[in-house]
Amino acid sequence: MKAFRGEPSIFTSARPEDRRAELEVKNLTLKFGGITALSKIDLNVRDGELVSIIGPNGAGKTSLLNSITGYYKPQEGQISFNGQDVIGLSTHHLTRIGIGRTYQNIELFPGMTVLSNMLLARHVHCGYHVGKASLFLKSVREEEVRHRKILEELIDFLEMQAIRKQLVGSLPYGMRKRVELGRALALQPRLLVLDEPFAGMTLEEKEDMVRFLVELNEAWNQTMILVEHDMSIVMSISKRVAVFDFGVKIAEGSPDFVQNHPQVIKAYLGDTSKIE
Amino acid sequence: MRKLQFHPCGSFKTSYQQDLNIFSTDFGRLWMGISIVLLFGVVPFISSAYILYVVNNIGIYAIAAVGLNLLIGFTGQISLGHGAFFGVGAYAAAILATKGGFPFFLAVPIAGVVSAAVGMVFGLPSARLKHLYLCIATLAGQFIIEYVLVQWEGLTGGAQGIFVPSATLFGINLGNDRAFFYVIFGCFVLMTWIAVNLIRTRIGRAFIAIRDNDRAAEGMGIPVFPYKLLSFAISSFYAGFAGALFAFYTMSITPEPFNLWLSIQYIAMIIIGGLGSIPGSVFGVIFIVTLNEVLSHATEYLMNVGVSTGVAITIAPLREFVYGLAIVLFIIFEPKGLAEVWRIVRSNFRLWPFSY
Ligand SMILES: Nc1ncnc2c1ncn2[C@@H]1O[C@H](COP(=O)(O)OP(=O)(O)O)[C@@H](O)[C@H]1O
Ligand SMILES: [Mg+2]
Numbered sequence: 001m002k003a004f005r006g007e008p009s010i011f012t013s014a015r016p017e018d019r020r021a022e023l024e025v026k027n028l029t030l031k032f033g034g035i036t037a038l039s040k041i042d043l044n045v046r047d048g049e050l051v052s053i054i055g056p057n058g059a060g061k062t063s064l065l066n067s068i069t070g071y072y073k074p075q076e077g078q079i080s081f082n083g084q085d086v087i088g089l090s091t092h093h094l095t096r097i098g099i100g101r102t103y104q105n106i107e108l109f110p111g112m113t114v115l116s117n118m119l120l121a122r123h124v125h126c127g128y129h130v131g132k133a134s135l136f137l138k139s140v141r142e143e144e145v146r147h148r149k150i151l152e153e154l155i156d157f158l159e160m161q162a163i164r165k166q167l168v169g170s171l172p173y174g175m176r177k178r179v180e181l182g183r184a185l186a187l188q189p190r191l192l193v194l195d196e197p198f199a200g201m202t203l204e205e206k207e208d209m210v211r212f213l214v215e216l217n218e219a220w221n222q223t224m225i226l227v228e229h230d231m232s233i234v235m236s237i238s239k240r241v242a243v244f245d246f247g248v249k250i251a252e253g254s255p256d257f258v259q260n261h262p263q264v265i266k267a268y269l270g271d272t273s274k275i276e
Numbered sequence: 277m278r279k280l281q282f283h284p285c286g287s288f289k290t291s292y293q294q295d296l297n298i299f300s301t302d303f304g305r306l307w308m309g310i311s312i313v314l315l316f317g318v319v320p321f322i323s324s325a326y327i328l329y330v331v332n333n334i335g336i337y338a339i340a341a342v343g344l345n346l347l348i349g350f351t352g353q354i355s356l357g358h359g360a361f362f363g364v365g366a367y368a369a370a371i372l373a374t375k376g377g378f379p380f381f382l383a384v385p386i387a388g389v390v391s392a393a394v395g396m397v398f399g400l401p402s403a404r405l406k407h408l409y410l411c412i413a414t415l416a417g418q419f420i421i422e423y424v425l426v427q428w429e430g431l432t433g434g435a436q437g438i439f440v441p442s443a444t445l446f447g448i449n450l451g452n453d454r455a456f457f458y459v460i461f462g463c464f465v466l467m468t469w470i471a472v473n474l475i476r477t478r479i480g481r482a483f484i485a486i487r488d489n490d491r492a493a494e495g496m497g498i499p500v501f502p503y504k505l506l507s508f509a510i511s512s513f514y515a516g517f518a519g520a521l522f523a524f525y526t527m528s529i530t531p532e533p534f535n536l537w538l539s540i541q542y543i544a545m546i547i548i549g550g551l552g553s554i555p556g557s558v559f560g561v562i563f564i565v566t567l568n569e570v571l572s573h574a575t576e577y578l579m580n581v582g583v584s585t586g587v588a589i590t591i592a593p594l595r596e597f598v599y600g601l602a603i604v605l606f607i608i609f610e611p612k613g614l615a616e617v618w619r620i621v622r623s624n625f626r627l628w629p630f631s632y
Contacts, residue, residue: 095497107495109492120481130506134470135473140477144292145292
């Protein structure tokens with residue numbers, strides 16, 4: 001599949017080893033007081049894969065993502081990213097080594113424009129320090145322009161040209177989800193972590209989002225973890241799906257396998273008619 | 277020749293470079309040029325000694341207020357200790373100049389660095405505390421510093437304070453107001469420019485991100501606590517630098533002016549001027565300093581009239597009252613401060629006479 005809207009240079013000009021992402025979650029347990037949010041979770045994500053996680057509300061999907069991105073500190077188990085043990089590393093450190101994410105409840109900066117939000121994500125890719133910044137040296141100016149170009153490519157890719165200078169707070173919900181994807185991509189993550197990117201979207205917005213995610217994964221080889229409620233979307237775009245229920249992974253496999261797994265049907269789907 | 281841009285009725289930018297400029301039009305740049313020429317070429321010559329003294333004070337306070345706005349307005353970290361940080365700069369400069377024999381041009385920036393270090397120490401609680409709690413922690417800083425300035429007599433001269441030798445720069449004596457005017461406003465222009473630069477780069481963006489949502493800032497790869505400390509350091513540097521200028525300007529310092537009241541005045545300045553606005557910080561300083569002068573003249577005048585001594589005595593505490601009133605009115609009617617008023621006036625002008 002070829003991108004019609006041009007080719008963001010962060011994808012085309014990066015060396016494959018700079019985009020390599022191998023995530024390994026082993027035996028992960030996370031407790032909040034008496035509540036066990038995650039219990040003995042195993043999950044692997046290979047380079048270039050799109051892995052989806054589904055499960056009813058409160059199943060622990062967001063908790064897993066928060067553990068992977070350093071917001072929560074699991075009590076037991078390991079998470080390794082490209083061979084490095086990452087439990088205990090802070091979120092900003094994890095962002096720097098290539099884990100970028102979106103949030104279930106959108107954590108954009110509503111008072112800033114779309115562009116400023118995305119510029120923030122370039123923070124770790126800006127090389128200059130305080131001294132150079134304070135004098136706004138030529139090198140700083142050039143770097144700012146370089147980042148602006150990268151962002152414009154992403155804005156083209158996500159078809160957000162018309163809103164680039166609008167305040168995020170003034171955008172409809174579905175559009176904000178798209179902006180948040182744009183901001184996460186601007187982080188240039190090796191592993192893109194998406195928490196319910198389709199929530200609250202209209203059908204058209206969902207279709208656009210599916211197009212973007214499929215293109216990212218298939219054309220640009222973006223490794224992704226996707227947490228999603230909408231079964232039909234998950235089943236159509238993922239090759240591998242993990243199902244969570246009450247903090248336990250009850251099944252994992254191809255969409256077909258998962259759909260017909262008796263425990264999944266019982267726990268999550270209630271009755272099978274929903275997925276037919 | 278390049279086509280000059282006045283008031284475009286849309287965005288006519290043709291390069292990403294243009295989005296990085298401080299002024300989006302040549303008109304803005306022209307006005308800034310004119311203001312700087314007026315400031316340096318005209319103000320010191322037409323002002324009376326008294327007016328020049330007030331203007332110089334505005335310049336000194338403006339440097340500190342710009343710094344404080346970086347911390348409060350841009351990074352969202354409250355400091356009730358800036359009066360003391362200003363004092364640390366003043367004392368550091370005075371001590372460097374008298375005991376260390378440092379020349380003016382070295383003593384002032386070093387005093388800024390000393391103050392930055394002190395500010396960072398009192399910024400440490402920001403690792404865990406936010407909002408009101410941080411406010412109280414920095415208040416402790418204010419009192420600790422005041423205490424040290426009074427009690428450490430061997431270094432600070434206690435309540436007597438220190439006499440500061442008159443400053444010389446490149447062999448020019450800065451003992452008169454006009455010469456000092458150029459030093460103050462030279463520094464002011466330079467440091468304001470630096471603040472604007474910081475804001476339009478990744479440093480300022482990180483500050484704003486921390487102010488608006490520190491969780492998401494972490495997710496953007498911004499190490500929140502180091503950046504908070506950086507903001508405390510920069511902001512206290514500005515305060516200390518201004519304090520050092522103040523010490524050399526007044527030539528004699530005691531601990532007394534660097535009290536909590538000064539800290540509160542600084543906060544009043546940037547709230548009235550506009551949080552998160554560099555020009556706003558300056559407007560706020562002009563407003564507060566002018567208000568101070570007007571009120572103290574009013575008191576003095578009524579005292580001298582004799583008949584109204586009673587009125588004068590009642591009017592003296594009015595200053596605090598007017599302050600409070602001004603802040604409350606601004607928060608209610610124009611929470612974005614004088615900077616916003618200025619923006620509205622300007623855009624009305626721009627649209628005139630078609631201001632529908
Ligand atoms: N910060 C927290 N403090 C206490 N309990 C939490 C916290 N985060 C999640 N939980 C609990 O963990 C469980 C899993 O929640 P979550 O991961 O948000 O589920 P999901 O994203 O699958 O809907 C829930 O029971 C929730 O109440
Ligand atoms: Mg969730």
